[in-house]
Amino acid sequence: MDDTTSPPVKTIKRKLDLKEGRVDMSHGSGGRTMAQLIDDLFAAALDNEFLAQGNDQAAFDIEGGRMVMSTDGYVISPLFFPGGDIGSLSVHGTINDLAVGGANPLYLSATFIVEEGFPLADLDRIARSMAAASKDAGVPVVTGDTKVVERGKADGVFISTAGIGIVPPGLEFSGDRGQPGDRVVISGTLGDHGVAVMSKRENLTFETEILSDSAALHTLVAAMVETAGPSIRCMRDPTRGGLAATLNELAGQSGVGIRLDEAAIPVKPQVEAACELLGLDPLNVANEGKLIAIVAAEAADGLVDAMRDHELGAAAAVIGDVIADDRHFVSMKTAFGGERMVDWLSGEQLPRIC
Amino acid sequence: MDDTTSPPVKTIKRKLDLKEGRVDMSHGSGGRTMAQLIDDLFAAALDNEFLAQGNDQAAFDIEGGRMVMSTDGYVISPLFFPGGDIGSLSVHGTINDLAVGGANPLYLSATFIVEEGFPLADLDRIARSMAAASKDAGVPVVTGDTKVVERGKADGVFISTAGIGIVPPGLEFSGDRGQPGDRVVISGTLGDHGVAVMSKRENLTFETEILSDSAALHTLVAAMVETAGPSIRCMRDPTRGGLAATLNELAGQSGVGIRLDEAAIPVKPQVEAACELLGLDPLNVANEGKLIAIVAAEAADGLVDAMRDHELGAAAAVIGDVIADDRHFVSMKTAFGGERMVDWLSGEQLPRIC
Numbered sequence: 001m002d003d004t005t006s007p008p009v010k011t012i013k014r015k016l017d018l019k020e021g022r023v024d025m026s027h028g029s030g031g032r033t034m035a036q037l038i039d040d041l042f043a044a045a046l047d048n049e050f051l052a053q054g055n056d057q058a059a060f061d062i063e064g065g066r067m068v069m070s071t072d073g074y075v076i077s078p079l080f081f082p083g084g085d086i087g088s089l090s091v092h093g094t095i096n097d098l099a100v101g102g103a104n105p106l107y108l109s110a111t112f113i114v115e116e117g118f119p120l121a122d123l124d125r126i127a128r129s130m131a132a133a134s135k136d137a138g139v140p141v142v143t144g145d146t147k148v149v150e151r152g153k154a155d156g157v158f159i160s161t162a163g164i165g166i167v168p169p170g171l172e173f174s175g176d177r178g179q180p181g182d183r184v185v186i187s188g189t190l191g192d193h194g195v196a197v198m199s200k201r202e203n204l205t206f207e208t209e210i211l212s213d214s215a216a217l218h219t220l221v222a223a224m225v226e227t228a229g230p231s232i233r234c235m236r237d238p239t240r241g242g243l244a245a246t247l248n249e250l251a252g253q254s255g256v257g258i259r260l261d262e263a264a265i266p267v268k269p270q271v272e273a274a275c276e277l278l279g280l281d282p283l284n285v286a287n288e289g290k291l292i293a294i295v296a297a298e299a300a301d302g303l304v305d306a307m308r309d310h311e312l313g314a315a316a317a318v319i320g321d322v323i324a325d326d327r328h329f330v331s332m333k334t335a336f337g338g339e340r341m342v343d344w345l346s347g348e349q350l351p352r353i354c
Numbered sequence: 355m356d357d358t359t360s361p362p363v364k365t366i367k368r369k370l371d372l373k374e375g376r377v378d379m380s381h382g383s384g385g386r387t388m389a390q391l392i393d394d395l396f397a398a399a400l401d402n403e404f405l406a407q408g409n410d411q412a413a414f415d416i417e418g419g420r421m422v423m424s425t426d427g428y429v430i431s432p433l434f435f436p437g438g439d440i441g442s443l444s445v446h447g448t449i450n451d452l453a454v455g456g457a458n459p460l461y462l463s464a465t466f467i468v469e470e471g472f473p474l475a476d477l478d479r480i481a482r483s484m485a486a487a488s489k490d491a492g493v494p495v496v497t498g499d500t501k502v503v504e505r506g507k508a509d510g511v512f513i514s515t516a517g518i519g520i521v522p523p524g525l526e527f528s529g530d531r532g533q534p535g536d537r538v539v540i541s542g543t544l545g546d547h548g549v550a551v552m553s554k555r556e557n558l559t560f561e562t563e564i565l566s567d568s569a570a571l572h573t574l575v576a577a578m579v580e581t582a583g584p585s586i587r588c589m590r591d592p593t594r595g596g597l598a599a600t601l602n603e604l605a606g607q608s609g610v611g612i613r614l615d616e617a618a619i620p621v622k623p624q625v626e627a628a629c630e631l632l633g634l635d636p637l638n639v640a641n642e643g644k645l646i647a648i649v650a651a652e653a654a655d656g657l658v659d660a661m662r663d664h665e666l667g668a669a670a671a672v673i674g675d676v677i678a679d680d681r682h683f684v685s686m687k688t689a690f691g692g693e694r695m696v697d698w699l700s701g702e703q704l705p706r707i708c
Contacts, residue, residue, distance in 0.1 A: 021474035028468070028502025041474065042466075042498060045481035046488065050461070050496035058496035060461065062520070065417055071516055073465035073501040107404070107414065111427035111514040112396075113467070114382070120375035120395065127399035134400065142404035142412035144396060145514075147427040148382025149706060155507040160465040160499075162425055162516030166416070352503060 016040045028352075030241025030286070031345040035249070054253055055175050056236065057101040059167065066169075070097035071162035077352040079126065079156055081200045083193075083211030084288070086159055087130035092216045092288060093239065093354065094161040095137055099218035100235035100291050102173040102225070103165030108134065110144040110161045115154040126157065137216040139163070171225060177233035178254030182322040183300035185293045187220060187307055188213070188315040189266045190243055194285030194353050195274045202278070208270045215289030220312045224293065227306035231299035237291045240354055242284040245344040246292060247330045254294075257325025260332040260342060266315045283332075284345055286353045294322060370394045382706075384595025384640070385699040389603070408607055409529050410590065411455040413521065420523075424451035425516035431706040433480065433510050435554045437547075437565030438642070440513055441484035446570045446642060447593065447708065448515040449491055453572035454589035454645050456527040456579070457519030462488065464498040464515045469508040480511065491570040493517070525579060531587035532608030536676040537654035539647045541574060541661055542567070542669040543620045544597055548639030548707050549628045556632070562624045569643030574666045578647065581660035585653030591645045593708055596638040599698040600646060601684045608648075611679025614686040614696060620669045637686075638699055640707045648676060 016036060026033040043051050050058040057070035074090045084092075091108065098105040110130070114123065134141050141161075192213040199210055217237065224232065233254075238246040243265075251258050267275075267282045275282050289312060295303055300318050307313030320332075330342040370390060380387040397405050404412040411424035428444045438446075445462065452459040464484070468477065488495050495515075546567040553564055571591065578586065587608075592600040597619075605612050621629075621636045629636050643666060649657055654672050661667030674686075684696040 016474060018474050018478050023468050023470060023472040023474060023477065023502055025470055025502055025504065028500060034500065037500065038498075041478050042481050042500070045478065045485040046495045046498075047485070048494040048496065050494060051498070056497075058461065058463075060496065062416070062421075062460075063419055067416075067518075069461055069463055069516075069518065070497055071463035071465050071514075072499045073467050073514065075467055075501045075503050106416075107412065107423055109412075109423055109425035109516045111425050111516075113427050113429055113512050113514075114377050116377060116379055118377040120370060120372050120377060123377065124372050124395050124399065127396050131399040131401070140402040140404060141400045142402065142414065143410075143424055144392075144400075144405070145426045146382060146388065146391065146396070147429045147512075147706075148377055148379055149429050149509060149512075150379065152506065153509040154512075155503060158467050158501075158503075158508075158512065160425075160427065160467075160514035160516075162423075162463045162465075162514075164421075164423065164518055352501075 025351050029345065030245050033346055055101060056097045059101060066167040067164060068098055068101040068103040068167060069164050070094055071160065072097060074159045074354060075352050076354050077155065078200055081212055082196045082209055084214035085126060085129050086157065087126035088133040089214050089288060089354065090159040090161045091130055091133035091137065092214050094163040095139055095216040095218055096237045098163050098165040099221040100237050102167045102171045105139045105163055105165040105218050107142045108139055108161050108163045110141050110159060112146045113154055113158040114146065114148050115156055116148055116151045118156055123157065171229060173232065173234045175234050175250050175253035178250055178256050178294045178322045180256055180322055180324040181297050182233060182294050183297050183318050184258060184320040185295055185300060185304055186317055186319050187291045187313045189268045190287060191267060191271045191275060191282035191285040193288040194350055195271045197353055198278055198350060199274060206270050206274060210270055210274060213287055213289035215312055217289065217291050217312060220307065220310045223306055223310050224303060228295060228299040228303040231296040233294040235291050235293045239286050239288060241344055242286055244283040244342050248344045250294065251328040251330050255328060257323045257328060258320055258330045259323050260320035262332050262335045264317050264319045266317055283342055284349050286350065288354065379705050383699060384599050387700055409455060410451045413455060420521040421518060422452055422455040422457040422521060423518050424448055425514065426451060428513045428708060429706050430708050431509065432554055435566055436550045436563055438568035439480060439483050440511065441480035442487040443568050443642060443708065444513040444515045445484055445487035445491065446568050448517040449493055449570040449572055450591045452517050452519040453575040454591050456521045456525045459493045459517055459519040459572050461496045462493055462515050462517045464495050464513060466500045467508055467512040468500065468502050469510055470502055470505045472510055477511065525583060527586065527588045529588050529604050529607035532604055532610050532648045532676045534610055534676055534678040535651050536587060536648050537651050537672050538612060538674040538676065539649055539654060539658055540671055540673050541645045541667045543622045544641060545621055545625045545629060545636035545639040547642040548704055549625050551707055552632055552704060553628060560624050560628060564624055564628060567641055567643035569666055571643065571645050571666060574661065574664045577660055577664050578657060582649060582653040582657040585650040587648040589645050589647045593640050593642060595698055596640055598637045598696050602698045604648065605682040605684055609682060611677045611682060612674055612684045613677050614674035616686050616689045618671050618673045620671055637696055638703050640704065642708065
């Protein structure tokens with residue numbers, strides 16, 4: 001590509017209308033519009049070296065080591081879904097953001113914004129589910145806050161969790177470290193969470209119930225680090241926006257292209273069927289218990305073997321390669337032998353999926 | 355008091371109805387009903403040694419020192435008020451929770467839950483105000499998350515911030531350390547924030563505009579620690595529920611009583627007038643730039659002198675004493691020479707004040 005030409009990624013970007021514009025659902029989609037809101041509004045205002053890292057967690061040195069901090073808001077609807085609820089999700093999600101930053105998660109905080117009239121029994125169920133997830137993971141919720149707003153000013157309950165963790169010496173995962181020749185590894189099947197939530201929302205039932213994959217991935221990450229530590233360039237969990245958004249983000253950060261092999265991407269047959277029914281592409285659907293890693297080629301097979309030994313990595317696979325590409329495109333060799341682009345969605349496919 | 359009699363604080367407590375009960379506005383008031391929700395539901399489920407500390411922040415040892423973590427949700431209405439907005443407030447509030455735990459605040463995280471249709475210009479104004487507050491305080495927002503919910507499912511924007519900080523060696527503030535004979539110190543006038551917000555909500559105007567006191571208190575705390583470090587038992591910022599809730603909490607945690615001197619409590623004349631008009635008691639009204647400290651008697655005067663040298667402690671004063679009292683009552687010698695109880699409100703006086 002000619003250096004005098006702007007890359008196409010730039011040319012299709014419209015400026016945020018900060019004067020007359022309004023927030024729409026696409027700003028929460030995990031797709032390109034959301035990335036723009038973050039870049040042009042939040043990062044522009046809050047400009048600092050940590051946000052500029054562009055990762056889902058911030059890393060900084062403290063006396064005694066390197067620490068990461070991460071946070072997520074949870075607005076999922078419905079609050080209870082097959083395989084989890086907003087309580088367990090808010091624990092798993094933030095633990096995972098720490099874990100894919102290479103950190104051993106230490107502590108979580110939680111805020112609850114509750115709508116007046118919300119049943120105490122449901123709140124109790126959510127708190128207990130949060131507690132169980134936190135206990136299973138060995139990461140306690142150490143501090144919290146509760147606010148109540150009037151009926152009609154929220155939707156049941158929203159939770160925000162933040163977490164901190166410590167990165168072992170010598171480990172540095174960052175989204176800008178991908179290099180041509182690296183392999184792309186996924187820890188398991190795609191789309192389970194998004195399809196479980198959508199099925200509940202749409203009252204769909206399937207022969208085999210589809211459960212969210214919501215899970216804490218830090219012990220899987222620890223096993224991966226033990227096997228392939230310094231060969232791992234970065235990890236990320238493909239939540240909102242799915243694998244497509246995550247890989248496009250990473251391609252942009254690392255300044256590379258990515259080529260996937262559709263036949264290698266694990267998707268459960270019932271999830272694939274549900275996606276067809278719902279008009280969804282599994283590559284755009286949120287996951288809450290999966291991670292992708294970009295890893296040096298020579299370490300990829302050993303890494304996948306180690307992952308398969310872990311309960312949460314049983315379906316791990318190499319799904320593609322990092323390639324040189326100034327346009328930072330993510331493409332895919334389809335199951336029929338063709339090639340297609342894997343773009344992130346600019347709009348909103350699945351609102352309030354997490 | 356006879357040991358065989360239950361203290362009255364216990365006898366007036368009704369159990370949460372976890373079967374049929376619903377959340378009402380009082381559960382977010384900072385008063386007794388909220389304390390009960392936290393104890394009976396959240397702390398019961400999430401049971402751990404850190405929540406059991408009962409402070410507004412959790413403290414734990416990490417390699418290299420002692421760290422604190424704190425979080426708060428912000429649902430204030432209106433979003434913009436005289437003296438601040440939800441952006442600056444969400445920075446100040448969490449910095450203050452860290453500071454009154456004795457920590458030097460290091461980093462903040464932020465989540466935004468935004469209602470579809472919210473003007474981007476307002477969101478930008480909030481982000482910039484947050485950035486300015488964060489820059490002034492020297493405490494960067496290092497990581498964040500944005501979620502969007504459908505129109506009518508939130509109220510403009512809610513923010514949750516979390517923060518971490520490091521406690522200097524040898525310092526240990528905790529709400530259970532008050533002892534009979536200690537003095538109670540306040541850093542300045544009471545009620546400014548609550549009255550500023552209520553005035554804006556009710557469209558009241560006064561000859562002298564009442565501004566929120568929203569401010570980051572960590573440099574004031576640092577000056578206090580320099581002067582009276584080990585003599586300070588604990589600090590707390592009297593936000594939701596005001597001074598009354600904060601002192602009742604501390605009295606309960608420390609197992610002591612507190613006797614205030616009304617004449618010594620600083621309240622601006624215009625705030626006092628507004629409180630009369632609005633039917634509020636300045637002792638129950640939220641502050642966002644004030645702290646109270648419980649300090650060994652011999653260090654109190656020196657501490658107040660040091661506070662008065664700081665811009666944010668110019669009206670600092672000793673306002674009362676810690677006394678022995680098995681009932682853990684907070685009482686006040688009134689300006690007319692009488693004595694009255696200073697109870698926390700069981701219900702909701704000022705919804706969505708922070």
